[in-house]
Amino acid sequence: MTVETTAQTPAQTPVRRTLGASAALLAVAGLGLAAAPAASAAEGTATADLSVRAETNTGSAVLATIPSGAAVDVQCQAAGEHIDGTYSTDQWGKVTHDGQTGYVSRAYLTILDANGLVACGEGEAPAPTPAPEPGISADRQQVLDRGRHWVQQGLPYSMEAYAPGPDADGYQFRTDCSGMIAMAYNLRDQSYSTVNLPEKFHEIDKNDLQPGDIVGNLGPGSAGANGHVVIFNGWTDESKTTFHTIEQAGGVGATERTATWGADFWNQHAYRLNGW
Structure with a gap:
């Protein structure tokens, strides 16, 4: 019987033996071959000394500490303990630092572009975004889409921080x-708050609301925690009792949810952009 072999040059053989021996030594030492580092979905900056914890809460073990001002590569995010810091949020980012993989609170993490940041693991899919009402105009659809830009980023709520909209100029x-209303409508002529938004919007009847209008308490006396405003995105049913919102909510961040008309101090008045 003849066995066919592939000829090797003298230089090839020792190279093959050397690689094999190296791999064996690594295996015996328990080191294994180095794996590629986890891909980063978003880049952020620590706004304070940041504890990397084993779980998404302050009661879990501290695995490492990221110094204030350091760049942070965030792999994904997950909900956990609510933290009030530079931002107010319950979102935690999964990171690897000094060889330790764990979670850091996004309350102390500035992320300017979180478009690629997804939920960690295989949790439940987010609630489907309600479809706009039939016949919505391009201008109104643009307001909804711009508002969702921050929702998709999971942007934390803050009265002091700033973040870009979807515009190329940043x-x-x-x-x-x-600020979300100003971003959604791309209002740049001045800084807007609930106090001065009536300069751009006029009050309308609740029954005239259309997706892209806003609901809130505006004008004198609405500064700070005394005011709130959201983007209206349609009624949940024909009773016109509960409606969909796109909003920046204190303690929650950028979100889409439902609200009941008249159930709170801020959801009893409807407004429309002047000229619409």
């Missing part, structure tokens, strides 16, 4: 409720 808006 123009930044304050990341509170009225």
Whole structure:
């Protein structure tokens, strides 16, 4: 019987033996071959010394500490303990630092572009976004789409921080409720709050609301925590009792949810952009 073999040059054989021996030594030492580092979905900056914890809460073990001002590669995010810091949020980012993989609170993490940041693991899919009502105009659809830009980023709420909208020039808006309205409508002529938004919007009847209008308490006396405003995105049913919102909510961040008309101090008045 003849066995066919592939000829090797003298130089090839020792190279093959050397690689095999190296791999064997690594295996015996328990080191294994180095794996590629986890891909980063978003880049952020620590706004304070940041504890990397084993779980998404402050009661879990501290695995490492990221110094204030350091760049942070965030792999994904997950909900956990609510933290009030530079931002107010319950979102935690999964990171690897000094060889330790764990979670850091996004309350102390600035992420300017979180479009690629997804939920960690295989949790439940988010609630489907309600479809706009039939016949919605392009201008109104643009308001909804711009508002969702921050929702998709999971942007934390803050009355002091600023973040860009979807525009190529990177123009930044304050990341509170009225800042989201300014971003969604691309209002740049001044800084807007619930107090001065009536300069751009006029009150309408509740029954005239259309997706892209806003609901809130505006004008004198609505500064700070005394005011709130959201983007209206349609009624949940014909009774016109509960409606869909796109908003920046304190303690929650950028979100889409439902609200009941008249159930709170801020959801009893409807407004429309002047000229619409």
